[in-house]
């Protein structure tokens with residue numbers, strides 16, 4: 001699955017390079033696509049939260065990979081990910097990589113734990129209107145897509161001093177997509193259609209924020 005995606009991406013990149021290399025092609029129609037950084041939480045030696053036969057690192061990667069694929073299939077965006085497989089990435093790597101790449105937005109995907117119920121999102125405390133709009137757009141789109149599958153509680157748009165929100169140089173949002181240790185939530189996270197709806201919500205929210 002990942003290998004096939006890699007081949008497809010290389011083919012698309014080659015095609016894009018051919019277009020960009022055409023003489024006198026530079027102009028508004030060839031403006032650079034917005035750079036979207038997707039950060040699947042945890043990975044490798046860090047499984048994140050574990051319960052009900054699920055691991056957070058596997059769920060976040062699945063959601064992020066599908067978010068990338070939906071974005072690239074529907075809009076002209078450049079997507080980079082902190083990881084595309086089950087490998088260990090430090091928090092510093094994730095924000096350093098996004099900052100060095102010059103990402104336009106940073107979207108970190110997590111699964112909650114601690115016995116609650118539902119969906120919530122986070123921004124860094126005290127951020128301006130642009131980041132608040134990113135959070136609102138992603139939050140509402142994820143919720144509405146999740147709700148095409150099942151009833152999901154809205155826990156709200158919250159603030160937290162988290163590394164990936166604090167150290168990223170661009171508007172950043174972190175989503176907590178249900179609770180792995182609450183059985184009703186875990187049963188949704190086990191469903192392929194719910195994971196795809198969650199990814200579609202992230203993709204639609206990102207596209208809407210970027211005005212695509």
Ligand SMILES: [Zn+2]
Nearest residue numbers: 041048110111
């Ligand atoms: Zn997490």
